[in-house]
Amino acid sequence: CGCKKDWTPASFIETTVQQLKEQLGDDKVILALSGGVDSSVTAVLLNRAIGKNLTCIFVDHGLLRKNEFETV
Numbered sequence: 001c002g003c004k005k006d007w008t009p010a011s012f013i014e015t016t017v018q019q020l021k022e023q024l025g026d027d028k029v030i031l032a033l034s035g036g037v038d039s040s041v042t043a044v045l046l047n048r049a050i051g052k053n054l055t056c057i058f059v060d061h062g063l064l065r066k067n068e069f070e071t072v
Contacts, residue, residue, distance in 0.1 A: 013045065020049035033058045 033056040046054045
């Protein structure tokens with residue numbers, strides 16, 4: 001199949017951040033942040049790629065565990 005055994009988490013991060021930089025340029029991004037793994041990883045990658053052009057929004061809708069919003 002042509003697959004290589006050269007994948008590492010570090011190379012994934014580097015490649016993904018570079019792709020985001022190329023795709024987004026100077027665009028601004030608004031990201032809904034739930035505090036879960038998916039949105040948190042997305043936020044970290046976007047922050048590395050575009051920094052201050054990222055705005056994360058978290059809404060405390062009242063259904064979280066006690067004080068969970070502080071962790072998010």
